[in-house]
Amino acid sequence: MIxxxxxxxxxxxxxxxxxxxxxxxxxxxxxxxxxxxxxxDGATPRLLAGIDSSHFGPSxxxxxxxxxxWREPEEAPVAFxxxxxxxxxxxxALQPGPASEPGVVWAGxxxxxxxxxxxxxxxxxxxxxxxxxxxRPQWGAGFGGQAIHTILPHPTDPQRVVVAMSxxxxxxxxxxxxxxxxxxxxxKAYFMPDQFPEFGQCVHKVTRDAGDPERLYAQxxxxxxxxxDDGQTWQSIADGLPSDFGFPIVAHPRRPGTIWNxxxxxxxxxxxxxNKCQVFRSDDAGKTWQAQSYGLPTAPFYATxxxxxxxxxxxxxxxxxxxxRTGEVFASADxxxxxxxxxxxxxxxxxxxxxxx
Amino acid sequence: xxxxxxxxxxxxxxxxxxxxxxxxxxxxxxxxxLDELERRWPRLxxxxxxxxxxxxxxxxxxxxxxxxxxxxxxEAGVTDGAEVQVIPSVAGG
Numbered sequence: 001m002i003x004x005x006x007x008x009x010x011x012x013x014x015x016x017x018x019x020x021x022x023x024x025x026x027x028x029x030x031x032x033x034x035x036x037x038x039x040x041d042g043a044t045p046r047l048l049a050g051i052d053s054s055h056f057g058p059s060x061x062x063x064x065x066x067x068x069x070w071r072e073p074e075e076a077p078v079a080f081x082x083x084x085x086x087x088x089x090x091x092x093a094l095q096p097g098p099a100s101e102p103g104v105v106w107a108g109x110x111x112x113x114x115x116x117x118x119x120x121x122x123x124x125x126x127x128x129x130x131x132x133x134x135x136r137p138q139w140g141a142g143f144g145g146q147a148i149h150t151i152l153p154h155p156t157d158p159q160r161v162v163v164a165m166s167x168x169x170x171x172x173x174x175x176x177x178x179x180x181x182x183x184x185x186x187x188k189a190y191f192m193p194d195q196f197p198e199f200g201q202c203v204h205k206v207t208r209d210a211g212d213p214e215r216l217y218a219q220x221x222x223x224x225x226x227x228x229d230d231g232q233t234w235q236s237i238a239d240g241l242p243s244d245f246g247f248p249i250v251a252h253p254r255r256p257g258t259i260w261n262x263x264x265x266x267x268x269x270x271x272x273x274x275n276k277c278q279v280f281r282s283d284d285a286g287k288t289w290q291a292q293s294y295g296l297p298t299a300p301f302y303a304t305x306x307x308x309x310x311x312x313x314x315x316x317x318x319x320x321x322x323x324x325r326t327g328e329v330f331a332s333a334d335x336x337x338x339x340x341x342x343x344x345x346x347x348x349x350x351x352x353x354x355x356x357x
Numbered sequence: 358x359x360x361x362x363x364x365x366x367x368x369x370x371x372x373x374x375x376x377x378x379x380x381x382x383x384x385x386x387x388x389x390x391l392d393e394l395e396r397r398w399p400r401l402x403x404x405x406x407x408x409x410x411x412x413x414x415x416x417x418x419x420x421x422x423x424x425x426x427x428x429x430x431x432e433a434g435v436t437d438g439a440e441v442q443v444i445p446s447v448a449g450g
Contacts (some may be wrong), residue, residue, distance in 0.1 A: 055415045055445040056368070056404035074399040079408035087407045 001046060002329055002343065003032030003308075003351035007223050008049050012069045012343050016333045019344045021077070026114075027051045035309070036094035037355045038120065040102055045355055048105065050078075050091030051242025058090045060107065062121050070120075070219035078107050078115050078124045078138025084131065085109060093308075094121065095151040110137050112165045116177070130163070130171065130180045131156040135199050139168035140220075142202055147308055151204045154230075155213050162206065162216065162231045169201035170231050171220070184305035186234035188223050195327030204247045205307040209285070217286065217306075219249040219261055226286050238260055242273040252335070260312075260336060261322055262305040270304055279300035279322065281336050292344045295339035296330060303328070314352060315356035323349025358382050360390050363442040364401070368392060372399035380441075387420060388431035390392045390441055401408055 002059030003007040007025030013221055027049065047063040049070070060077040061070040068197060080086040089110040097104030105121040113131050115124035129137075132339035147165060154160035159176045162183070178278040182199040189201045202221035209215035214229040218234065223244050225234035240246035243263040252258035260281050264270050270277065278293035313319040320336050323329040327346035331354075332339045364372055372378050376401050380397070381390040395402025405416050410431075412418060418425045419442040425433040437439065 053404075057407060057413055059403075072400065076403045076408055079403075082409065085409065087409050087411070292374065 001035040001037065001049070001325060001351075002162070002346065003035045003349040004327070005031050006347035008032045008035065008051070008067075009343065009346060011329065012066075021279070021341050023067070026070065027105075029062070030198070031054070031090070031350065033350050034091045034107075035351050035353045036096060036105070036106065036121070037179075037353045038096040039314075040096060042100055045357075046120060048094045050094055050107070052090040052193070058088050060091055060094065060121060060124075062131065066234045068109050069117055073122050075123065076110060077117075077122060080113070080178045081126060084126070086113075086278075089266045092149045093151050095153065097153045098158055100156070101153075104153075104158075105169060106151040106161070106163075107134070107151065108111065108151050108163065109151045110145045110147035112136070112146050112168055113164055114146045114148055114151065114177075127177050130172075131176055131212050131354050133180055135168070135182065138200065139165060140200065150203070151209050152206060152216070155208075157213075160230065162208075164203040164206045167200055167202040171199075171200045172231050174225065183231035185232060186236075187225055190222055205249050205250050207210060207251040207259065207266040209256055210252050210254050210258070215256075215285065217251060217259050219246050219247050221245070222267060224249070224261065226285065229252060238283070238285065240282070240289040241280055243319060246305075246324070247271075247307040248305055250310050250320070253264055253312055253314055254318070255283075258283050258335075259286065260310065262303065262310060262322060271302050275300040275302060277303075277330075279320070279332075279336055281341075292332070292336035293339070294337065295332075302326075306348075306350055309349045311354055313354040313356050319354060319356070321354050322354050323352050325349065358385060358389075358435070358437045360438075361440045363388065363440065364392060365443055365445055367445060368401055368404055368443070371404070372383050372396050380442065382435070385430065385434055385436070387425055387441065390435055391431065393407045417444045417446045418442070419444065 007028040010023040030051040030053045036048035040045040052058045061072045093108030105117040114127040117124040150164035152162040171180045172183045176286045187201045192247040206218045218225045226237045246263045249261045277296040280289045303326040310322040320332045325348040329342040
């Protein structure tokens, strides 16, 4: 699933080595900021797409036949209740819950709010406790808007969920969403007078370790961090990287300690390091990093990879994917050792998800 | 009060492809017309107005050729036999 600024493209191939077949755009002329793949029922996965028409507003559509047809409910699937006097700008995250909660799907929105569905994403309800959090009036907005872009349900404990927003930082619940606490200790907010505030950080993306659910990794607005206590405190893992700025970070779905990101030079210079298209991978939870660029363009590369435009699949070995704001998508079928182009000349790539069927 | 609502091509899939639909509204305002439109075709309604009931920023509505933003918005008066035209504005890139 390739979500772009002007629609959703579906790419598929029958086996590694085959050419990718790219669909025509689904939902043309809508920005697709969030896609999700729900594999929990064991049959054909459900695809979810957060679509945003500049004319006709945001919505969420689902498909149970791999994009053959899409369904949108009559009533708005994600909407703010009347009393909030707030209007949904768009959905930024669609995240199926853990296997123990079939039907639960989370949605993160702009403005920053969390919604929960119990019917597989057909309708969602606002998580009031986070909306009513006393910190909310002080959450800020970055250039991309103020949004919850990351939702990490705990894989075995449905009472625990971690979310991240820009700006605002990381928040956690350990009681099923009844209460929320910030979890930003150690994450720097260089753009604030107090550079280590309780909240207000511009966390770009967070991912969870495959082996230790207490272990999280964060790509911050300058800073790359690891938490070993489910997001309460964070330590820098940026020393081995050429830059601590960037947007995405993704974890291997099975091997503990393996993560990928795509560093950019700096906030003030949002180009790849050395103007080179290269992914960085760590196999030791961020202690050391290695560049991975075999097969990627060798000419100077100036494109940004946005926070949700990198993902992994469930294959063995794991496939890794990333897309650029210049409409290119690259894939590696060998965990980043080598890369090939999936698509080019698409609109800006906003988000990616992939699955091996 | 019977009103003709002209549906833009991008939204006609919500009304079985119709270019115009007839709406019987109880009151005399555009809000009454849009309320009835939304009751009959909820998905069409939410494309025109957001969840707080406001006209979407880039959807323009005209009553008998007049932009309702100059007529009091949804409080604009609508008379029997009027034509309500929904037109997406120039937006996007």
